[in-house]
Amino acid sequence: MRVGILSFAHVHAEGYVGNLRAARGVELVGFGDDDAARGARFAEAYGLRHLGDRDALLAEGLDAVLVCSENARHREDVEACAQMGVHVLCEKPIATSLADAEAMRSACEAAGVTFMTAFPMRFDASVRAIKDALDAGELGALYAVNGVNHSEIPKGHRAWFADRSLAGGGAVMDHTVHLTDLLRWMTGAEVEEVYAEVGNPFYPDDVDVDTAGLVTVGLSNGVFAAIDCSWSRPTTYPRWGHLKMDLVGERGALALDAFAQVLTARSPRLPRTPTWIGWGADPNQAMVEAFLDAVRDGRSPPVSWRDGYEALRVALACYASADSGQPVRWTHG
Amino acid sequence: MRVGIVGAGSMGRVHAVGWRATGAELVGVMSDPFSSAEALAAAHGVRAFDDLDALIAEVDVVDLCVPTDLHHPMTLRAAAAGRHVVCEKPIALRLDHAREMIDACERVGVRLFVAQVLRFFPQYRAAAEAVRAGHLGELGVLRFRRVAYPPHQGQASWFLDESRSGGMLCDLMVHDFDYARSIAGEVTRVYARSLRGNDPDAARDYALVTLRFASGAMALVEGGWAYPPGVFRTGFDLAGRDGLIEWDSDGSETIRRYLLPTGSSGAAAVGLPLTVFAEDPYTTEIKHVHAALRDGTPFDVTPQDATEALRIALAARASLREGRAVDPAEVA
Numbered sequence: 170m171r172v173g174i175l176s177f178a179h180v181h182a183e184g185y186v187g188n189l190r191a192a193r194g195v196e197l198v199g200f201g202d203d204d205a206a207r208g209a210r211f212a213e214a215y216g217l218r219h220l221g222d223r224d225a226l227l228a229e230g231l232d233a234v235l236v237c238s239e240n241a242r243h244r245e246d247v248e249a250c251a252q253m254g255v256h257v258l259c260e261k262p263i264a265t266s267l268a269d270a271e272a273m274r275s276a277c278e279a280a281g282v283t284f285m286t287a288f289p290m291r292f293d294a295s296v297r298a299i300k301d302a303l304d305a306g307e308l309g310a311l312y313a314v315n316g317v318n319h320s321e322i323p324k325g326h327r328a329w330f331a332d333r334s335l336a337g338g339g340a341v342m343d344h345t346v347h348l349t350d351l352l353r354w355m356t357g358a359e360v361e362e363v364y365a366e367v368g369n370p371f372y373p374d375d376v377d378v379d380t381a382g383l384v385t386v387g388l389s390n391g392v393f394a395a396i397d398c399s400w401s402r403p404t405t406y407p408r409w410g411h412l413k414m415d416l417v418g419e420r421g422a423l424a425l426d427a428f429a430q431v432l433t434a435r436s437p438r439l440p441r442t443p444t445w446i447g448w449g450a451d452p453n454q455a456m457v458e459a460f461l462d463a464v465r466d467g468r469s470p471p472v473s474w475r476d477g478y479e480a481l482r483v484a485l486a487c488y489a490s491a492d493s494g495q496p497v498r499w500t501h502g
Numbered sequence: 503m504r505v506g507i508v509g510a511g512s513m514g515r516v517h518a519v520g521w522r523a524t525g526a527e528l529v530g531v532m533s534d535p536f537s538s539a540e541a542l543a544a545a546h547g548v549r550a551f552d553d554l555d556a557l558i559a560e561v562d563v564v565d566l567c568v569p570t571d572l573h574h575p576m577t578l579r580a581a582a583a584g585r586h587v588v589c590e591k592p593i594a595l596r597l598d599h600a601r602e603m604i605d606a607c608e609r610v611g612v613r614l615f616v617a618q619v620l621r622f623f624p625q626y627r628a629a630a631e632a633v634r635a636g637h638l639g640e641l642g643v644l645r646f647r648r649v650a651y652p653p654h655q656g657q658a659s660w661f662l663d664e665s666r667s668g669g670m671l672c673d674l675m676v677h678d679f680d681y682a683r684s685i686a687g688e689v690t691r692v693y694a695r696s697l698r699g700n701d702p703d704a705a706r707d708y709a710l711v712t713l714r715f716a717s718g719a720m721a722l723v724e725g726g727w728a729y730p731p732g733v734f735r736t737g738f739d740l741a742g743r744d745g746l747i748e749w750d751s752d753g754s755e756t757i758r759r760y761l762l763p764t765g766s767s768g769a770a771a772v773g774l775p776l777t778v779f780a781e782d783p784y785t786t787e788i789k790h791v792h793a794a795l796r797d798g799t800p801f802d803v804t805p806q807d808a809t810e811a812l813r814i815a816l817a818a819r820a821s822l823r824e825g826r827a828v829d830p831a832e833v834a
Binding site (some may be wrong): 220271288312313315319364365368370371372373380381383385387391393395397399401402403406415416420421422494495 | 649
């Protein structure tokens with residue numbers, strides 16, 4: 170299978186290089202990026218062919234593309250891939266507006282190509298163990314979840330994450346979607362209520378997007394959950410941040426700290442002291458392989474366009490709630 | 503200084519230990535049932551009382567360790583007799599009751615201390631000092647955890663009766679509401695979801711409460727009587743523009759016990775988030791009260807602070823009832 174990466178705008182593109190190289194039956198053809206300097210830098214860093222812009226990449230006759238451009242450019246990129254009959258694994262959030270997300274679905278459906286949303290945490294071993302425990306009834310009925318996906322500001326890696334026109338927002342846009350997706354996936358229920366406090370307490374002089382968000386969601390089955398999506402870790406933190414869920418239910422609680430498997434390292438040669446060096450399994454590997462398997466076998470992908478859409482809807486509802494100072498509610502027909 | 507304790511439950515017991523560590527004279531203990539007053543009094547070699555006025559007549563300070571619905575009437579009785587009052591948290595079940603308690607004490611010139619004990623826990627004190635020293639800069643996102651198991655006393659505990667305790671939000675989460683306000687200032691908006699909010703008859707309770715402060719900071723306060731017996735997790739995470747403080751009870755135990763089970767869970771009727779301390783925070787608190795009464799110096803926690811903490815808890819309850827964000831100023 171011939172696969173390419175479309176843009177190194179998103180930091181995850183860097184990890185995907187290794188994931189694609191490790192996947193069986195994949196020829197990583199190269200990548201497209203209309204930023205020549207960025208293209209040259211990552212071609213050098215990863216020994217990967219920078220084929221030019223998007224059209225140059227798609228001219229290679231690919232089977233599948235990993236879309237890693239800025240959030241606001243996903244639509245045009247996905248539409249271009251679909252037009253060329255190329256299957257898509259798309260970074261999250263899948264777009265910056267519901268209209269763009271709808272257009273992406275239409276384009277992929279019309280072309281008969283697979284669209285999968287990149288929600289890697291569904292493929293994390295610990296997250297899966299929690300899902301299995303819930304499914305096996307270990308917790309009894311699930312009542313509530315206290316979720317944390319706070320991090321440092323990603324601006325140091327890529328400036329556009331804190332650029333409203335390209336990212337669609339800040340911390341809320343960046344981090345609400347992961348836990349929203351896990352909540353939907355674990356419960357099989359839909360979010361129907363969102364309340365959010367949103368602000369920019371951390372970098373008011375540097376960025377004009379939100380850097381803090383405390384989100385409460387209500388699901389259609391009565392479960393309620395908090396999501397802390399803030400960029401509240403200092404850039405001196407031992408790692409980018411955390412993904413944690415405390416799940417409270419009929420029989421007690423399950424506490425997940427998905428990235429607890431680390432070495433604590435101290436050295437003047439490391440960028441941070443201490444540095445947490447992860448040694449857990451890379452969920453991106455399993456996610457990328459699941460995408461490739463779905464394409465290869467002509468099956469529907471394990472994370473759908475709908476999953477990306479519903480998560481985006483929650484992120485956008487956070488801003489609406491913050492604007493009104495009240496919860497936003499809707500129903501799933 | 504002569505002190506009488508009213509109530510011989512878990513708080514009466516820890517306050518008795520605290521008073522014994524001061525120069526004050528613990529005169530006696532009154533409780534209903536009388537048998538529990540007798541047991542606590544005997545443990546400290548003091549008198550047991552079965553009548554509140556009889557105790558009040560013998561002391562300078564009345565320390566109320568009774569169910570919350572009794573704080574208001576008993577404070578008024580002690581104040582009318584010209585006694586200083588120490589009162590467990592929350593100050594009352596209603597704001598008008600809290601104001602009447604404060605007014606009654608001010609009118610006769612006695613002092614009122616509400617035992618928001620979290621302010622005396624060393625890790626919370628150290629964090630508050632770091633915030634006040636400016637190590638974190640402007641506060642941004644604050645996280646607080648306080649999840650324990652449901653109080654149990656053989657029969658149904660008064661804690662579980664909202665008409666007596668105010669429920670988990672007023673009884674347990676009021677600790678973190680007070681502490682959050684003490685470091686981040688006034689709260690302008692409260693939004694809450696809870697298990698009991700979904701189902702008033704739920705055997706346990708668990709709540710996620712979001713606070714917004716006038717400063718722009720925000721907080722997520724997690725509280726619960728939701729865990730299995732004996733489990734009590736607390737923690738905080740304070741993120742500011744210039745720095746971060748993290749603490750949680752999971753990670754800071756100096757002693758971990760890996761012992762063969764003894765058969766029963768052995769969980770106390772009411773969980774207390776205690777660990778190895780140089781001094782029990784309840785004793786630190788009582789020593790502070792004693793010194794402030796003796797020397798005429800200010801309390802670290804004012805009854806107005808305790809009233810505002812109750813106001814936040816009541817705003818959270820209003821949010822649960824009405825399904826909307828509530829400005830604490832709306833709460834009468």
